[in-house]
Amino acid sequence: xxxxxxxxxxxxxxxxxxxxxxxxxxxxxxxxxxxxxxxxxxxxxxxxxxxxxxxxxxxxxxxxxxxxxxxxxxxxxxxxxx
Amino acid sequence: xxxxxxxxxxxxxxxxxxxxxxxxxxxxxxxxxxxxxxxxxxxxxxxxxxxxxxxxxxxxxxxxxxxx
Amino acid sequence: xxxxxxxxxxxxxxxxxxxxxxxxxxxxxxxxxxxxxxxxxxxxxxxxxxxxxxxxxxxxxxxxxxxxxxxxxxxxxxxxxxxxxxxxxxxxxxxxxxxxxxxxxxxxxxxxxxxxxxxxxxxxxxxxxxxxxxxxxxxxxxxxxxxxxxxxxxxxxxxxxxxxxxxxxxxxxxxxxxxxxxxxxxxxxxxxxxxxxxxxxxxxxxxxxxxxxxxxxxxxxxxxxxxxxxxxxxxxxxxxxxxxxxxxxxxxxxxxxxxxxxxxxxxxxxxxxxxxxxxxxxxxxxxxxxxxxxxxxxxxxxxxxxxxxxxxxxxxxxxxxxxxxxxxxxxxxxxxxxxxxxxxxxxxxxxxxxxxxxxxxxxxxxxxxxxxxxxxxxxxxxxxxxxxxxxxxxxxxxxxxxxxxxxxxxxxxxxxxxxxxxxxxxxxxxxxxxxxxxxxxxxxxxxxxxxxxxxxxxxxxxxxxxxxxxxxxxxxxxxxxxxxxxxxxxxxxxxxxxxxxxxxxxxxxxxxxxxxxxxxxxxxxxxxxxx
Numbered sequence: 001x002x003x004x005x006x007x008x009x010x011x012x013x014x015x016x017x018x019x020x021x022x023x024x025x026x027x028x029x030x031x032x033x034x035x036x037x038x039x040x041x042x043x044x045x046x047x048x049x050x051x052x053x054x055x056x057x058x059x060x061x062x063x064x065x066x067x068x069x070x071x072x073x074x075x076x077x078x079x080x081x082x
Numbered sequence: 083x084x085x086x087x088x089x090x091x092x093x094x095x096x097x098x099x100x101x102x103x104x105x106x107x108x109x110x111x112x113x114x115x116x117x118x119x120x121x122x123x124x125x126x127x128x129x130x131x132x133x134x135x136x137x138x139x140x141x142x143x144x145x146x147x148x149x150x
Numbered sequence: 151x152x153x154x155x156x157x158x159x160x161x162x163x164x165x166x167x168x169x170x171x172x173x174x175x176x177x178x179x180x181x182x183x184x185x186x187x188x189x190x191x192x193x194x195x196x197x198x199x200x201x202x203x204x205x206x207x208x209x210x211x212x213x214x215x216x217x218x219x220x221x222x223x224x225x226x227x228x229x230x231x232x233x234x235x236x237x238x239x240x241x242x243x244x245x246x247x248x249x250x251x252x253x254x255x256x257x258x259x260x261x262x263x264x265x266x267x268x269x270x271x272x273x274x275x276x277x278x279x280x281x282x283x284x285x286x287x288x289x290x291x292x293x294x295x296x297x298x299x300x301x302x303x304x305x306x307x308x309x310x311x312x313x314x315x316x317x318x319x320x321x322x323x324x325x326x327x328x329x330x331x332x333x334x335x336x337x338x339x340x341x342x343x344x345x346x347x348x349x350x351x352x353x354x355x356x357x358x359x360x361x362x363x364x365x366x367x368x369x370x371x372x373x374x375x376x377x378x379x380x381x382x383x384x385x386x387x388x389x390x391x392x393x394x395x396x397x398x399x400x401x402x403x404x405x406x407x408x409x410x411x412x413x414x415x416x417x418x419x420x421x422x423x424x425x426x427x428x429x430x431x432x433x434x435x436x437x438x439x440x441x442x443x444x445x446x447x448x449x450x451x452x453x454x455x456x457x458x459x460x461x462x463x464x465x466x467x468x469x470x471x472x473x474x475x476x477x478x479x480x481x482x483x484x485x486x487x488x489x490x491x492x493x494x495x496x497x498x499x500x501x502x503x504x505x506x507x508x509x510x511x512x513x514x515x516x517x518x519x520x521x522x523x524x525x526x527x528x529x530x531x532x533x534x535x536x537x538x539x540x541x542x543x544x545x546x547x548x549x550x551x552x553x554x555x556x557x558x559x560x561x562x563x564x565x566x567x568x569x570x571x572x573x574x575x576x577x578x579x580x581x582x583x584x585x586x587x588x589x590x591x592x593x594x595x596x597x598x599x600x601x602x603x604x605x606x607x608x609x610x611x612x613x614x615x616x617x618x619x620x621x622x623x624x625x626x627x628x629x630x631x632x633x634x635x636x637x638x639x640x641x642x643x644x645x646x647x648x649x650x651x652x653x654x655x656x657x658x659x660x661x662x663x664x665x666x667x668x669x670x671x672x673x674x675x676x677x678x679x680x681x
Contacts, residue, residue, distance in 0.1 A: 059154075072430070124400060128393065
């Protein structure tokens, strides 16, 4: 299964969000654990299955004056095995 | 959460040169010890630069090797 | 509303400045090509000329002619109409570019009302400084000052206007901060310079066409010079880049004891293309955005300091007019941000051309824009390379340092970080080259009427639109630069890392590498044809 999330940093935590979930954690490692826990807990990820989570950075949280110089922060992919 | 997201955006749109609401204290402090993989990164970068320099000087027609 | 402009490879095409630089530059370039069908739709673009309050009898410089529509000189089909525009061309230019930029601003979801008023103020301030900067006392040189009834002139050429625009911008940015903040919606130096760089592509493609109007041989020389710059710029950039980055990284880590991610972001910000590199690297190493934001804030201020110091230094101290293209290439590698670099290159272009003309009593005249092109060429290569370097760093950080289970770095990151305006730059350049080598028959006499039509369209873009967008860049750069930021405590030792790395490492290395690849490259002399 595939899932898409929006990711940004709110000053203290990394946050991911889509229409079904909002999760946050101070580091990406902890965030990934939260995502994994959600996938397993919600039953979206069955045993033996692999989920691909695509995270798109929300550019609107980068100061507007910087966006003219660089239009991309990062997108990341997380693979979670069930 | 949504409030903080909005806050990040509002801060971002302000056009100010520094992100005043952002936490900056850990940017300068807490240097990790130097690791061998860093040496590798630096050395490889310089080695590729040296190789590119030699090839470049030989290949590029305007390089100093071809200038009378 | 969330900004998902990098969700898919195409999703930012209507919402990013980078793409809008392409649409503006390429759009007006295509409009200019209507000249091939006998319709001149770009001759209204305004351009200043030197003036004095009291021109000598039979001399030049009436204030009433201080601005003219470029079609007056270059149009093939509507010369008479454009001749009549005079100062009105300033308003025509305002109306057309206001519509074009406002469409861009609307698509980018900016505050349109604030953009419109900010743009209007910035545009007319630009025109005012452009006018003042073209007073013959500032712009004339010893070869032509007598025509204006002067016994002395500063010989700054168009450079005087650039300096004035920067000064006016800096005064606003540093002493009238609420006003600067209000203008910030429209003070977009990177958008303007990227648009100007796309039109510089028109300039590069037009250069052989222009010079073939003087002689067939000169045209071919110009075409081969632009290719040489392309190749030499690529080689110099890759070498410099791979020396700069590890150097600054080691300085930051070992000398200033900075954390790994901060050192990586600083390494890119100081050594490569400034803000865009700092943001690209910050994302690649998964740093909190604040690291890139802080480094970026420093970069823009230091870049303006470089812009103030380096053009004069390279022109008058070393390498001077002996090696103008070494200076240009070194500029591209040492001045951060496209805006400050292209602006510094353009300023030096004016300084150098006026210097050589004065030094040789008019025996040597260089066509404009080649030195600028050399400064932009290295920068364009750097801009393209940062995407690849950031990808390498992402691999090192994700797979070697942090090793988060399951995380993958998508290859599409290289495309998302690719500077899209470069596509417009190369497109315009190669399109015109294709016209030159194809139907233009490399400048053969039979093809001259065709090339003249191309010229009628190209000149207003490569000269009028390009210089206007350069002027807008200088003014906007000043407006968004607040020197007080350097004193802010939170930057701490970053300011010093920047100073040490830039002046004792980056600039010297840039000069050496530029010398190795560009030493001895000559700019064609057009003195015999323009006088």
